[in-house]
Amino acid sequence: MKNDKRLRLDMWGIAGIVILVTYILFLIYPVGNILKQSFYSTSMGFTLDNFTKFFSMSYYSNTLLNSFKVSITATIFAFIIGTLLAYLFAMFDFKGKKLLRILIIIASMSAPFIGAYSWILLLGRSGVITRFLSQFLGVQTPDIYGFSGIVLVFTLQLFPLIFLYINGAFKNIDQSILEAAEGMGVTGIKRFMTVVLPLLMPTVLAGSLLVFMRAFSDFGTPMLIGEGYRTFPVLIYTEFISEVGGDSAFASALAVIAIVIALSIFMLQQIVSLRFAFSMNALHPVSTKKVKGLKKFWVYVISYGIVFTAVLPQLYLVYTSFQNTSGMVFQSGYSLNSYREAFSRMGNSIFNTLRIPFFAIIIVVLFAVFISYLAVRKRNTVTATIDSLSMIPYIVPGTVLGIAYLTSFNTGVGGTGFLSITGTTAILVISFAVRRLPYTIRSSVAALHQISPSIEEAAQSLGSSKLNTFFRITVPMMMPGIIAGAILSWITMISELSTSILLYTVNTRTVTVAIYTEVIRGNYGIAAALSTILMIFTVLSLLLFMKVSGKDDISL
Amino acid sequence: MTQINISHAKKVFDDVTVIPDLNITINEGELFTLLGPSGCGKTTLLRMIAGFNSIEGGDFYFDADRINDKDPSKRNIGMVFQNYAIFPHLTVRENVEFGLKQRKLDKKVVRETAEKYLKLIQMEKYMDRKPERLSGGQQQRVALARALAINPAVLLMDEPLSNLDAKLRVDMRKAIREIQREVGITTVYVTHDQEEAMAISDQIAVMKDGIVQQVGSPKALYHRPANEFVASFIGRTNIVMAELKHSNEGVAELHLQNGHVVVYPKLNHLSDQTVRVSIRPEDFIRVEQEASLNTFVGKIEDSVYLGLNTEYVVALSDGHLVQVTEESSFEEDLTVGEQIALTINTDKINVYCAEGLTNLSEVK
Numbered sequence: 001m002k003n004d005k006r007l008r009l010d011m012w013g014i015a016g017i018v019i020l021v022t023y024i025l026f027l028i029y030p031v032g033n034i035l036k037q038s039f040y041s042t043s044m045g046f047t048l049d050n051f052t053k054f055f056s057m058s059y060y061s062n063t064l065l066n067s068f069k070v071s072i073t074a075t076i077f078a079f080i081i082g083t084l085l086a087y088l089f090a091m092f093d094f095k096g097k098k099l100l101r102i103l104i105i106i107a108s109m110s111a112p113f114i115g116a117y118s119w120i121l122l123l124g125r126s127g128v129i130t131r132f133l134s135q136f137l138g139v140q141t142p143d144i145y146g147f148s149g150i151v152l153v154f155t156l157q158l159f160p161l162i163f164l165y166i167n168g169a170f171k172n173i174d175q176s177i178l179e180a181a182e183g184m185g186v187t188g189i190k191r192f193m194t195v196v197l198p199l200l201m202p203t204v205l206a207g208s209l210l211v212f213m214r215a216f217s218d219f220g221t222p223m224l225i226g227e228g229y230r231t232f233p234v235l236i237y238t239e240f241i242s243e244v245g246g247d248s249a250f251a252s253a254l255a256v257i258a259i260v261i262a263l264s265i266f267m268l269q270q271i272v273s274l275r276f277a278f279s280m281n282a283l284h285p286v287s288t289k290k291v292k293g294l295k296k297f298w299v300y301v302i303s304y305g306i307v308f309t310a311v312l313p314q315l316y317l318v319y320t321s322f323q324n325t326s327g328m329v330f331q332s333g334y335s336l337n338s339y340r341e342a343f344s345r346m347g348n349s350i351f352n353t354l355r356i357p358f359f360a361i362i363i364v365v366l367f368a369v370f371i372s373y374l375a376v377r378k379r380n381t382v383t384a385t386i387d388s389l390s391m392i393p394y395i396v397p398g399t400v401l402g403i404a405y406l407t408s409f410n411t412g413v414g415g416t417g418f419l420s421i422t423g424t425t426a427i428l429v430i431s432f433a434v435r436r437l438p439y440t441i442r443s444s445v446a447a448l449h450q451i452s453p454s455i456e457e458a459a460q461s462l463g464s465s466k467l468n469t470f471f472r473i474t475v476p477m478m479m480p481g482i483i484a485g486a487i488l489s490w491i492t493m494i495s496e497l498s499t500s501i502l503l504y505t506v507n508t509r510t511v512t513v514a515i516y517t518e519v520i521r522g523n524y525g526i527a528a529a530l531s532t533i534l535m536i537f538t539v540l541s542l543l544l545f546m547k548v549s550g551k552d553d554i555s556l
Numbered sequence: 557m558t559q560i561n562i563s564h565a566k567k568v569f570d571d572v573t574v575i576p577d578l579n580i581t582i583n584e585g586e587l588f589t590l591l592g593p594s595g596c597g598k599t600t601l602l603r604m605i606a607g608f609n610s611i612e613g614g615d616f617y618f619d620a621d622r623i624n625d626k627d628p629s630k631r632n633i634g635m636v637f638q639n640y641a642i643f644p645h646l647t648v649r650e651n652v653e654f655g656l657k658q659r660k661l662d663k664k665v666v667r668e669t670a671e672k673y674l675k676l677i678q679m680e681k682y683m684d685r686k687p688e689r690l691s692g693g694q695q696q697r698v699a700l701a702r703a704l705a706i707n708p709a710v711l712l713m714d715e716p717l718s719n720l721d722a723k724l725r726v727d728m729r730k731a732i733r734e735i736q737r738e739v740g741i742t743t744v745y746v747t748h749d750q751e752e753a754m755a756i757s758d759q760i761a762v763m764k765d766g767i768v769q770q771v772g773s774p775k776a777l778y779h780r781p782a783n784e785f786v787a788s789f790i791g792r793t794n795i796v797m798a799e800l801k802h803s804n805e806g807v808a809e810l811h812l813q814n815g816h817v818v819v820y821p822k823l824n825h826l827s828d829q830t831v832r833v834s835i836r837p838e839d840f841i842r843v844e845q846e847a848s849l850n851t852f853v854g855k856i857e858d859s860v861y862l863g864l865n866t867e868y869v870v871a872l873s874d875g876h877l878v879q880v881t882e883e884s885s886f887e888e889d890l891t892v893g894e895q896i897a898l899t900i901n902t903d904k905i906n907v908y909c910a911e912g913l914t915n916l917s918e919v920k
């Protein structure tokens with residue numbers, strides 16, 4: 001490749017400019033707008049009032065404290081459970097691992113608030129388990145609402161991330177390291193704490209920070225199960241929704257605080273992963289051992305127990321979707337009534353859940369291909385800028401992006417009426433695409449790094465033009481990696497709530513939004529049926545992913 | 557067939573001049589090798605010919621056609637890469653057909669040409685395989701067929717054998733040589749392996765720091781290296797200091813540093829000066845006795861038996877160590893510490909000026 005630092009006006013130059021303009025319009029402008037609103041008012045000019053208001057009133061600032069509390073607690077629990085499970089998987093031989101792994105992935109792929117809703121049905125005031133225990137055993141279950149409920153849901157939702165991370169890292173630990181420790185008389189728990197855990201540390205930290213970030217920015221779960229326990233995303237959402245038309249500056253200030261926190265966590269993660277980075281490569285990965293007797297019993301109980309608990313909410317929703325219901329009350333007898341109603345009243349949401357992510361994924365794949373190519377093969381100031389810009393949505397919480405879009409495009413760009421896309425399908429498609437691009441870009445950059453530049457040079461030497469080479473050689477070679485990444489993005493899109501709950505209208509309502517609103521309205525039958533449909537979509541997509549990538553594993 | 561003409565080529569990478577001013581002519585149908593130590597600019601020059609590196613100065617011609625500003629895809633080159641660069645998503649046949657299809661040829665012609673070249677490299681059995689199921693040697697054959705199938709003006713190869721194991725390397729270089737002869741294509745071949753270069757080339761350009769030290773046939777390079785660098789890079793050699801003097805009759809004599817005097821009339825025309833004499837290990841000849849004036853003594857310091865040859869490290873009377881090679885025999889029983897008598901095959905030595913930069917034996 002020629003080593004030109006200037007941006008030239010060939011196909012790549014044009015692609016670069018188009019992408020840059022897109023990011024300026026749909027990322028810089030809305031996020032900048034939020035910044036401006038939070039610091040600037042037309043009456044007073046530059047002001048810190050919004051921030052003073054937040055930090056001086058404990059009614060507001062407590063939500064931040066609450067968010068930290070639940071996120072840290074959930075991260076610790078998720079770490080313990082995820083590591084324990086990964087350890088069992090890596091060290092011991094037992095049946096059904098493959099199935100368990102798939103179930104764990106499914107559990108992690110569903111929308112957290114659906115888990116919250118199902119746990120309310122199970123453990124809530126009139127939950128089935130609660131009633132069963134008090135009626136037959138006279139046991140009073142602890143309160144599920146508030147802090148403990150949020151932590152429960154987050155933990156079960158997020159431990160799979162830790163599990164998948166550590167499961168991958170275990171493959172890089174060499175059996176000989178464990179044997180060496182054993183030779184020195186260090187075995188069992190001691191060996192795990194002194195030898196294995198330090199080796200896993202970089203992975204553990206990376207995974208934990210990701211879990212923390214997810215927990216910190218989730219809005220649906222505390223909204224449903226938190227009751228009086230308000231977390232920061234809930235505050236942002238309610239402030240914004242209740243203040244629409246009025247003073248959205250305060251909500252913008254909250255959004256800015258959220259971005260700053262997310263950014264700090266992100267930087268922390270970068271620093272930490274640099275400090276702890278060392279490379280491991282296992283010639284002989286740790287091999288599993290057969291277990292016998294009591295130990296075998298515990299291995300089965302713990303691993304199956306954890307996974308069962310994680311998928312229980314999903315399973316219970318499938319069950320209730322076939323029950324007869326009237327409003328919030330489940331009746332005796334079974335039927336497909338809930339599905340019938342779901343289709344007749346919420347049919348368009350099912351269609352939307354396929355349609356909107358479909359358009360978004362096309363944009364994602366197109367942009368990811370071009371951005372990764374520009375960033376890897378055509379490095380210059382412009383493409384480096386695009387590369388960094390494309391990573392910003394990774395740290396901007398969904399609620400924040402939703403608010404930014406709403407305030408920025410309501411009356412068009414800068415109030416000109418140009419691109420006044422609020423309420424359209426386009427705004428949802430674009431917000432989905434922008435939010436999910438970072439993931440697909442990473443996977444296509446990885447795919448591109450696998451392709452030696454000499455392959456492209458070979459094609460050129462055979463008389464193929466640069467354009468032809470790109471489309472006939474480079475893109476087809478990148479495709480398997482990109483498709484796999486895109487399917488994962490797709491799965492996260494169909495269960496997305498925090499942005500779509502702000503941007504939807506009756507015509508662009510997705511299944512997750514419908515489930516949320518039906519739960520709030522108390523139409524539990526429809527909510528359960530829609531949840532089941534969503535789960536089917538997820539499982540099918542996951543199977544497709546496994547077929548395309550040829551793996552029964554997801555590495556993050 | 558095409559002649560390649562490069563004059564005053566210049567290459568600069570980020571303010572570092574890698575090739576200052578290079579001139580080469582590569583004749584039609586010739587297998588021309590660029591040889592030199594790592595980092596001397598072989599790949600850089602080859603990629604300038606191919607069009608993958610920009611050219612900072614000079615002119616590159618394929619016959620009368622100046623190619624400096626032509627896109628690589630328009631230069632009509634065939635290229636074989638060190639890492640094969642086979643398209644992994646295409647079958648063997650589709651790989652070979654790829655270049656033909658770019659030329660918008662008739663479908664039937666494309667098929668037949670591809671088959672012809674796959675036969676040439678004896679890979680017709682594997683036509684419908686995906687490349688991932690081929691060995692390295694097979695992949696490199698496919699890469700060769702793919703490059704040749706488009707009937708390019710020149711064939712460019714950058715260390716095509718360096719990823720193969722030793723045995724396969726020898727087989728493949730023979731195959732490349734035969735196919736190149738058969739097709740008769742002008743070929744530029746890059747390697748840092750001098751044995752490979754000697755075995756395969758019509759002409760070799762020895763490079764160092766972006767400068768061509770010598771261009772010549774393998775034989776010329778070995779026997780008449782233009783400077784000390786070439787002498788020691790191609791094969792092995794001993795450098796012995798000497799004083800060039802003239803006898804009363806005006807006959808040139810080399811007074812070697814160990815006191816031995818070599819009569820060397822070839823240099824009669826030069827004035828007295830300090831010189832460096834390059835003597836290859838096989839040009840020291842062992843004689844049984846200190847029979848004549850022409851011998852001198854040395855002491856064996858070490859010996860290595862290599863089957864065909866035995867190599868000795870010999871200390872001359874002034875302590876200078878030289879390498880001596882002799883065909884081995886079953887009877888030989890020289891031991892370390894033993895004194896031997898040596899003479900020099902004066903026809904084959906080369907004498908360089910004190911800086912080692914010019915071959916005085918060649919100066920007329």
Ligand SMILES: Nc1ncnc2c1ncn2[C@@H]1O[C@H](COP(=O)(O)OP(=O)(O)OP(=O)(O)O)[C@@H](O)[C@H]1O
Pocket residue numbers: 569570574592593594595596597598599600601747748
């Ligand atoms: N893209 C580049 N940017 C900067 N410097 C380069 C670049 N490519 C090569 N060089 C420099 O140019 C010099 C010649 O490199 P080149 O690759 O041509 O060497 P070579 O003779 O092919 O060596 P080898 O036998 O190791 O392949 C080296 O000093 C190298 O560092």
Ligand SMILES: [Mg+2]
Pocket residue numbers: 598599600714
């Ligand atoms: Mg090279």
